[in-house]
Amino acid sequence: MRTANRVASLLLGTALLVGGAVTAVQAVLLTLHRPTPLDTSGWFDAVSGTRWHDPAVRTVAGGALLLGLALLAAQLRRWTPVRLRADERDGWYLHRRCVERRLADAASAVPGVRRARARLRRHDGQWRPRVRASGDPAARAEIEFAVHKELHRLTAPHPSRVDVRLLPRRRPA
Amino acid sequence: MTNAGHRLLWTIIALLLVAGGAAALAASLGTLPGVDPASLLLSADLIDRWRMTAPWSTLAAAVAGALFALAGQHLLARELRGPGGTLRGTLSQPGRRPGRTRVAADxxxxxxxxxxxxxxxVRRARVVLTGAPPHPDVWIQVDLTADAPPAGVREHVHAAVRRFAATTQCQPAHLDVTARIEPGRQ
Structure with a gap:
């Protein structure tokens, strides 16, 4: 969402700059009764011939309403933080994606576990790691131990629990 | 511009879109008082008034266009400049004896x-100073190698900040360190 916002702001800035400059030049030339670079008579005729109950007006208004609601929902929902506070006192943070990759590596290093993926989510003010992997369900305790050990090594806060979801590996036919 | 700034900007734009879209839809459906759904978007009366007030109406449009272009330029400049408030230039400290010590912030x-x-x-480090010079806010990003002991690096970073504060007599008002750790070797 952060990247999308930045790209959208760049596009909005460019559109405002170009659109505003073109409008200003066009309006000045119209004031001076000089020929204008853009012919707006077709657009003007189309708008001045349109009535409020036309389907085109409803489509545009409905589209703007839906786009606004979608944008509002995207901006107001809770974003996953980029970093994880390691300590309340000394301002030390860990990059969340890096920690997730390290936890996935730690889980994958457990014998019998493959394709591990880890996610860190905030839950009741605490960070809760979620690990998904394929392998023997009996390896759950070992994965939890590996995750706790890696978090301790990274000086990250200790979670009260670690969610582990193990999918049994498919046997070859 | 910061992430919070972007979020605020796009929340305002979303609210404007919702308000405008809802008003236009209400006018189109005939539920907005004072607007006849069968009337034209640009009524003949409105066009007459626009023509009667020329050249002021077109000049007003030119000024509005220039203001929009200025707003766009401002937004683009803020996007391309990165985070604002970075300390640049010279830090100046009064000495115990007459005179001052000046050091470039870079x-x-x-x-x-x-x-x-x-x-x-520590493979890479990035430091940004913001705020007022005697007690600046120090923002640090460190990229740690896969085999680096984070606890040791953490102590090293704090020792480096203490040395920085002692040398420059700039005790950080706020210290913020983000550590990025490389994935372990497989």
Missing amino acids: ILTDALVRDLTGNPG
């Missing part, structure tokens, strides 16, 4: 970066 941040990367566990 040299101080470079010195802190060199001190931070002196630890073999």
Whole structure:
């Protein structure tokens, strides 16, 4: 969402700059009764011939309403933080994606576990790691131990629990 | 511009879109009082008034266009400049005897970066100073190697900041360190 916002702001800035400059030049030339670079008579005729109950007006208004609601929902929902506070006192943070990759590596290093993926989510003010992997369900305790050990090594806060979801590996036919 | 700034900007734009879209839809469906759904978007009366007030109406449009272009230029400049409020220029300290010590802020941040990367566990470091010079806010990002002990690097970073504060007599008002750790070797 952060990247999308930045790209959208760049596009909005460019559109405002170009659109505003073109409008200003066009309006000045119209004031001076000089020929204008853009012919707006077709657009003007189309708008001045349109009535409020036309389907085109409803489509545009409905589209703007839906786009606004979608944008509002995207901006107001809770974003996953980029970093994880390691300590309340000394301002030390860990990059969340890096920690997730390290936890996935730690889980994958457990014998019998493959394709591990880890996610860190905030839950009741605490960070809760979620690990998904394929392998023997009996390896759950070992994965939890590996995750706790890696978090301790990274000086990250200790979670009260670690969610582990193990999918049994498919046997070859 | 910051993430919070972007979020605020796009929340305002979303609210404007919702308000405008809802008003236009209400007018189109005939539920907005004072607007006849069978009337034209640009009524003949409105067009007459626009023509009667020329050249002021077209000049007003030119000014509005120029203001929009200025707003766009401002937004683009803020996007391309990166985070604002970075300390640049010279830090000036009064001495105990007559005179002042002046040091370029870039040299101080470079010195802190060199001190931070002196630890073999730190592959890269980035330092940004913001706020007022005697007690600046110090923002640090360190990229740690896969085999670096984070606890040791953490102590090294705090020692480097203490050395920075002692050398420059700039005790950080706020310290913020983000550590990025490389994935372990498979």
